[in-house]
Amino acid sequence: MPELFTYNFMVNALIASFLASIAAGVIGSYVVVKRIVFISGGISHSTYGGIGLGYLLGFNPILGAVGAALVTAGIVAKISRKKKQSEDMLIGIVWALGMALGIFFINLSEGYAPDLMSYLFGNILLVSNVDLVLMFILNIIVIGTVIIYYNKFQAVTFDEEFAKSVGLNTDRIYLLLLILIAITTVMLIKVVGIVLVIALISIPPAIAINYSKSLKQMMLISVILGLLFTIFGLFISYYLNLTSGASIIFISVVGYLFSYFLKK
Amino acid sequence: MKAIEVKNLFFQYEDLPVLEDINFDVEEKDFVGIIGPNGGGKTTLIKILVGLLKPQRGTVNIFEKPVSAMNHHIGYVPQSFNFDSSFPISVIDVTKMGRLNQSKIFKNSAEDQLIAEECLKKVDMLTMKDKLIGNLSGGQKQRVLIARALTVKPKILILDEPTASIDSKAGLNFYELLHRLNEEMTIIMISHDIGVISQYVEKIACLNKKLVFHDSKEISREMLEQTYQCPVDLIAHGLPHRILDEHEHNH
Numbered sequence: 030m031p032e033l034f035t036y037n038f039m040v041n042a043l044i045a046s047f048l049a050s051i052a053a054g055v056i057g058s059y060v061v062v063k064r065i066v067f068i069s070g071g072i073s074h075s076t077y078g079g080i081g082l083g084y085l086l087g088f089n090p091i092l093g094a095v096g097a098a099l100v101t102a103g104i105v106a107k108i109s110r111k112k113k114q115s116e117d118m119l120i121g122i123v124w125a126l127g128m129a130l131g132i133f134f135i136n137l138s139e140g141y142a143p144d145l146m147s148y149l150f151g152n153i154l155l156v157s158n159v160d161l162v163l164m165f166i167l168n169i170i171v172i173g174t175v176i177i178y179y180n181k182f183q184a185v186t187f188d189e190e191f192a193k194s195v196g197l198n199t200d201r202i203y204l205l206l207l208i209l210i211a212i213t214t215v216m217l218i219k220v221v222g223i224v225l226v227i228a229l230i231s232i233p234p235a236i237a238i239n240y241s242k243s244l245k246q247m248m249l250i251s252v253i254l255g256l257l258f259t260i261f262g263l264f265i266s267y268y269l270n271l272t273s274g275a276s277i278i279f280i281s282v283v284g285y286l287f288s289y290f291l292k293k
Numbered sequence: 294m295k296a297i298e299v300k301n302l303f304f305q306y307e308d309l310p311v312l313e314d315i316n317f318d319v320e321e322k323d324f325v326g327i328i329g330p331n332g333g334g335k336t337t338l339i340k341i342l343v344g345l346l347k348p349q350r351g352t353v354n355i356f357e358k359p360v361s362a363m364n365h366h367i368g369y370v371p372q373s374f375n376f377d378s379s380f381p382i383s384v385i386d387v388t389k390m391g392r393l394n395q396s397k398i399f400k401n402s403a404e405d406q407l408i409a410e411e412c413l414k415k416v417d418m419l420t421m422k423d424k425l426i427g428n429l430s431g432g433q434k435q436r437v438l439i440a441r442a443l444t445v446k447p448k449i450l451i452l453d454e455p456t457a458s459i460d461s462k463a464g465l466n467f468y469e470l471l472h473r474l475n476e477e478m479t480i481i482m483i484s485h486d487i488g489v490i491s492q493y494v495e496k497i498a499c500l501n502k503k504l505v506f507h508d509s510k511e512i513s514r515e516m517l518e519q520t521y522q523c524p525v526d527l528i529a530h531g532l533p534h535r536i537l538d539e540h541e542h543n544h
Contacts, residue, residue, distance in 0.1 A: 062380050184390045188376045194343045194369040195445055196394040241381040242425060 038154050039267070045156040046259035048164040049220040052171045053229045054237075054251030056213040058244060059206060061234040063186040066227060068105055071120040072207070073214040073226040075101040075127030080148050081134030090148065091163070094218060097127060098211030106204040151222030151274030153263060160219055167216045171209050182206055183244055220259065221274040229255065232281040236288045258284055294356065296321045296449055296479040297342065302351030304337055310502065311337045315351070317498060317506040321448075324471075324480045326494035328487055333501040335483045336372060339453050342481070343369045355449065365394060368442030368478075370435075372453035378427035384437050385409055385422040391444030405444075412443040416470060432467065439470070449479045468493045 060069050079097025083090035101123055108119045135145065147155060156164075175182065184192040185202045193199045210230075217226045237250035262277030269276075295318050302315040311334040319325055329335050340346040341353060344360045344367075353360050355367065368391070388409040413419040416436040421429065426437065435455060442450060455467070471480060472493060484490045490497065498506045 062377065064377070180389075180393060183382070183386070184393055187380055187382060187387070187390070188371070190345060190371055190375055191369060191390060191441070192393065193345055194367070194371075195391060196344075196365065238379055238381060243381055243383060243386065247381050 038156075041156045041158065041161060042153045042263055042273070043260065044161055045153055045164060045220055046263060047256060048161070048168050049217050049229070050233075050252050050255030050259055052168050052213040052216050054233055054253075054255045055175055055248045056171060056209055057230040057234040057255075058237070058248045058251050059182060059186050060210060060230050061238060062244070062247075063206075065210075066231045067117070068109075068120055068207070069210050069214065069230055070227045071105065071124040071127075072098050072101045072211050073218075073223055074124045076215060076218065077131030077148070077223055078127040078129075078134070079131075080145075081131035081138075085134040085138040091160075091215065091218075094148075094215045095212070098215050099208060101127065102204065102207035102211040106200065106207055109203065110200075147222070148218060149222050149224050150272055151218065151220050151225060153220045153259075153273045153277075154266075156219050164216050164219075167212050171212055171216075174205065174209055178202065178205065179245075221277055225274050225278045228278045228281055229259075232278075232285050233258065236285055239288065239292055254284065294321050295319065295354075296323065296356060297481070298352075298354040298357070299342075300352045300354075302341070302348050302353065304334070304341060304346065304348045306337075312341075312348070312504075313502050315500075315504045317504060319479060319481065319496075322475065322479055324475045324493065324495045325482070325498060326490035326496070327481065327483045327498045327500055328485070328490060329500035335500055336453055338500060338504075339369075339451055339481070339483060343367055343451055365445060366448045368439075368445045368447030368450045370438050370442045370450070370452040370455060372483075376426070380427065382426055383422065384413065384418065384424050384426055384429070387426050387437055388413055388422075388440045388444055391441045394445075408444050408446075409440070412440040413437070415443060415474075416440045435467065436470075439474075443474075447478060449481065450474060452480070452482045454483050454485065 060066055076094035076097045079093030079095070080090040081093070082097075083093030104123060105120060108116050108123075181192075181197060181202050184197065185199050185206070189199050189203070192202075213230065214226050217229055221229050233251040233254040234247060236254055237247045240250060241247035258281040259277050262280040263273060265271065265280065266273040266276035297317075297319040299315055299317050302312055303310070304312040315338065327335055327338070337346065341348050342355075342360065385406070389405050391412075392405040392408060410419060410422065413422055416439050418433065418436045418440060421433065421437075426434065429437065439450075439452075439455075450471075452471075471482070474480065480494075482490070482494065496507060498504055
């Protein structure tokens with residue numbers, strides 16, 4: 030096993046796993062308690078449109094993904110004031126539209142887009158030093174905001190109506206939370222890919238919620254679980270020569286099933 | 294001084310009128326019960342008083358100022374439980390949520406803790422402060438939500454259907470608690486439990502799109518029939534409990 034760490038890409042992959050697990054565990058805990066997994070899926074899939082636009086116009090696709098995720102977060106915040114039924118439907122439309130635009134832009138762009146598959150399904154072994162710095166900065170933004178807004182996010186995810194009744198601007202706080210989800214989603218694209226982001230955001234907190242006495246504790250357990258799943262998935266993908274993103278999600282689901290039957 | 298003053302209030306959801314020309318005043322330290330059929334607009338009216346909904350027409354003044362400026366005078370106890378009982382949060386942390394508007398980023402959390410504990414003590418839940426909210430019984434949850442509303446230090450306490458999840462035995466203590474709180478603040482309460490309401494409140498309002506305010510707590514058959522628009526039997530069921538029974542629907 031030690032020979033593994035002599036590869037630069039493996040060291041980068043481990044650092045990326047660590048950084049991804051922090052943001053995914055912290056933000057995923059809010060996603061799970063607020064039951065907005067579907068919304069998060071919509072935000073993550075919409076980034077494909079931004080990635081395609083990046084290819085078409087020749088700028089960094091990740092910047093396109095950030096832009097698309099933020100725009101979708103804004104749209105979702107507006108939609109969420111509507112009735113539950115139409116909210117669900119509209120998010121489904123945004124989800125599909127994002128994917129369609131991505132494919133459309135790539136069709137329009139000249140030449141061949143070689144690593145598009147890695148955006149869809151991730152490839153943690155391709156994480157560059159620049160990616161790591163970007164992930165580090167995004168993590169600082171996410172964690173810093175959560176520390177400052179911890180109580181307000183807790184109030185809005187626990188009982189939005191009461192929070193509003195004491196005078197909190199719940200719409201703005203909810204939008205901020207969606208923006209953090211958008212940032213986290215983009216950070217995870219390199220690790221597990223657009224399609225599998227929701228799994229890494231929702232599975233560790235879904236296990237952690239059963240063993241937690243507070244939201245803080247839930248976040249901590251989620252981060253540790255996320256780290257275990259990504260590293261274990263990484264080893265499996267390395268030794269069995271499987272796609273890393275799929276391996277990580279597979280291990281996560283096994284972990285979830287294990288905890289489910291353990292609880293019973 | 295009038296605690297609440299509502300004038301010519303209209304509210305509708307899209308094309309569906311819910312409240313029509315509502316007018317009433319509530320004096321300081323009154324204990325008002327609002328009764329009425331489901332869909333009669335009770336919860337909507339409460340949400341307007343709390344500032345969660347804005348009426349299309351009319352004015353609502355709290356201590357002679359518009360609602361929006363007076364949030365911090367109102368303690369709101371929402372209907373049943375909006376929250377998920379799997380949410381990992383302790384009783385004390387739920388209670389502290391009432392302090393959120395006061396607290397800036399660098400807030401005085403020691404003071405908030407003290408106020409929250411004080412309010413939990415008032416509702417007799419201090420010993421449970423570190424328990425998970427999801428592990429409490431319905432009646433205990435209700436008390437915590439009242440404590441949470443009290444941390445706002447309200448002059449008016451507004452409860453939406455507080456008896457909904459309480460068994461009758463726990464219910465009685467609950468009303469005694471409200472009675473005690475009424476010495477310090479105005480209370481407005483929605484309830485289906487008409488019998489208990491007449492036992493505890495001082496004034497009753499019947500709401501079914503329109504509101505009829507009664508400056509007494511006596512409930513007559515005429516009042517109920519007008520509100521519910523169907524024949525109602527009011528049965529005295531051994532004092533001190535008056536229970537409404539046999540509510541026939543012939544429409």
